[in-house]
Amino acid sequence: MTRYMGLVKMAEGITEPPPQSLMDAMDEFVAKSAANGSFLDGGGLFGTEDAINFVVRKGEMTRVDGPYAEAKEVVGGWALLQFESEEEAVENMREMAQLHVDHWPSQELVITLRQVAEGPPPSE
DSSP states (O other): OEEEEEEEEEETTOOSOOOHHHHHHHHHHHHHHHHTTOEEEEEEOOOGGGOEEEEEETTEEEEEESOOTTOOEEEEEEEEEEESSHHHHHHHHHHHHHHHHHHOTTSOEEEEEEEOOOSSOOOO
């Protein structure tokens, strides 16, 4: 089994809550995915108004507290997933993205799927 991270990125400052139909559809989708063992954990995230960043630059570390005026797009939700194949992972994310198209078409989102590193990167 290979683990993946799914991320939902959206515009910062969205004040419109997700429609109840999307929440219901996502509850059903997550329940199905948890039952088949592909959904390990996940959830939504609050906005960046209370976020804390630790910036490392040129050997120095700085703490920067939100809100971040320059933020245009933020991670609004995440999921830790596992699948037998990349094709299954891609299909799962496509299905989840389609739920957003169907139930919250007024929003612009970027849904990202990334494989979780389980060790050093493969050598070429």
